[in-house]
Amino acid sequence: MLDIHYIRHNIDKIKKGASIKGFAVDLDLIIVLDDKKRELLYTIENIRAQRNQNAKALPKLTNTERADAIQKGKELKEALTKEEASLATIDAELKELLLYVPNPPLDGIPAGKDDRDNVEIKKWGHIPQFEFQPKSHDELGELLDIIDVNQSAKFAGSRTYILKNEGALLEHAVTRFAVDHILKKGFELFSIPVIVRDEAMIGTGFFPLGKEDTYTMEKDALYLIGTSEVSLVSYYSNEILDVKNLPKKSVTLSTCFRREAGTYGKDTKGLYRVHQFQKVEQVIICKNDINVSETMHTLLLQNSEEILQALGIPYRVALACGAETGLGQVKKNEIESWMPSRNAYAETHSCSSLHEFQARRSNIRYRDEEGKIHFVHTLNNTAIASPRILIPLLELNQNKDGSVNIPKVLQPYMNGISMIKKK
């Protein structure tokens, strides 16, 4: 959500930002509604002032004066009821519209059409040349009896999977390794709800726009989170933090749920695009200062890169183009890991800066050194997400016979297993 004052004074900037991101938004209507709202509010506050004055004076009046005052109060009440009804209608419409106004991206974000227009800004690692025909992760998974997608489809439907044996262990290992790495950086570890109310979804900017892609428990009006950022950010909703305690750095491992509505036929094979996955997520809440925000963004990116480097996974970092930058994001970097079966880099991490966007919606503020109150900035980045990360992990470390070497850093988390072999 953007500040209405900011919108009023920066219409062109916001229009341009919306166009770069490819969002349609009727700012002119918003201004018209806000004008009406201001006008009504002025009228209403005047009537209320009269009402308060009238009611306050009433107990001291004589009986005859009192009857007049009650009559006057009734008239004021009638006028107020009428105006307040108009205000409620306009205010609801305005609030709804404001939920769709995109945060303008930072300067220098290219417009673009889709992820092919993302700009590569860094590459790490060497793309391996196999001396044999490498297998895809799903082939390896079946061969080694560690991944099964047929049995899960039977009882859980499409885009589901089962990890078994060392496959399941590998997921535990890589997520735990990521948690431990982030903990070394001084983050606070959370275990959070994955079922939340719509306030949390709206507050973090996923609703109303992303509702279609969210699993809903209608009976209870609860929703399954698509990312733990929802819970980690909402944890601080309606709070006024002390600047002394900023930045707040949190990390959690949680299950994430995505309906993947509208992706039928896309990435249907293997573990790439699934309805449910495990993600270690980093969230930072910091001062309202674009330089601090930028520093935190770099730090989040760095943490995730370190994890991939430790795992020996070649990757590249890309700057998302406007079309790929979400409603609230001012900047997004994607880390794409090399996946031999795709013969391409593919997204495994997503690092976002949202500035005040979520803070305004979730009402997260802090008191600065002078006692002044500001909205915080929020940022988030994936530390590791499984099973997607298992794709490069298995494919890159395979041997000719289909066995898979376990990276050194994961072996302690695998009870010492250094290689997954066919039984």
Place this chain on the structure above:
RNA sequence: GGAGAGAUGGCUGAGUGGUCGAAAGCGGUUGACUCGAAAUCAAUUGUUCCACAGUGUGGGACCCGGGGUUCGAAUCCCCGUCUCUCCGCCA
């Protein structure tokens, strides 16, 4: 799932129709005392919107959230959310 109790400022907690944005205590801030600290004393201490003006004055809103009754609601009524107690169920 059944029965009951409750939700008030940073915290504890008073307030059951007007003089209440809200007592009191604790905490915080500032000042005095002190070499300094503690103790003591004094003052001050919520968030937010609007108008004018410029850092002040006037007005509006906020006592869990949303409706309602009333000239007037923290207070009465209804709905919701959450917390606690007892029973049931349960990893």
